[in-house]
Amino acid sequence: MAAASGDHTGEETYTSEVTEDASGDCEATEEGKVLAGYEYLDHTADIQLHSYGRTLEESFEMVVQAMFGYMTDLDTVDATDTQRIEAQGHDMLSLLFQLLDEFLFVFSAEPFFIAKEIKILEFDRENFRIVAEGYGETFDLSKHPQGTEVKAITYSNMQVHEELPTNDCFVIIDI
Template sequence: MSDSEDYENKPQEEFTAEELILPPCKYEYLDHTADVQIHAWGDSLIEAFEQCGVAMYGYMTEIDKVEILRSTEIEVKGSDLTNLLFMFLDELLYVFSAEEFLVCKKLVITEFNVNPPEGEDLSIKCKCYGEEFTLGKHPQGTEVKAITYASMQIINEPEKNKFEVFVIIDI
């Protein structure tokens, strides 16, 4: 889990130009009974994971109202690809819920180890950019209570250039 001292608090002008560039939106919300399903995609599985995380934050508030004022890094491990996605989103939810209410506008996965040596877990390291959630500045969306495994699907077909994830979040 992340420690609050891991946050880098610096004025927006201290972030590099590259850190402030946002990728295009590649996600949508699909109706699901009593919950919401996130469908995210990208030019790689890494991008699909990043987009899924941003989509989760986008359900909690209007993401265009979020500025990049702080950053933190997270690291997660998983026993398989599905578990890795679950742990990644769960840690992002923790960053919002238990840390300093950091709502992230941009996620950059810096390490994506899905082919570890035998006996080791898969892992992700990710840099998260955003700011503290503040009522009045950030419209309150829907609270995300938990990530679920229900109907979780990962499409990883490099030969077809098809990288998608489907995740149901408990709201």
């Protein structure tokens, strides 16, 4: 189950593998540690995505999910279709940029695909290459609420921190 708090005007946090008690409060599993998730941080005229995970792969998956979550409510998306992408970079930052850009492209052009979940199938750190699949469906305004349009991915203040326990990624997207 994913948890959300806030709206797109302030800080918003989403986590995976959390439990919800009767009051609606969310608690992380595994001895109180949040395992993977993302949040939206305010930035002048744009938005900064911050993702984290137990592995760098998981953090990369979460930052892509964060981008799609800014475009629509992911709870309205069914995982009925799959889109496979390949991304290649010359370093870790360019690889993250290319991964996000490839998924933004499949949303912005036919088939207008919105992914509810991302799974990295291959992560080649030596050659900076990723093969990933997105699980979701074609965006439909009659089913999916329109969030904020993501115009582009930026390198501005992009950061990848492969450090346990959170493996943080920070990306500013142009909205």
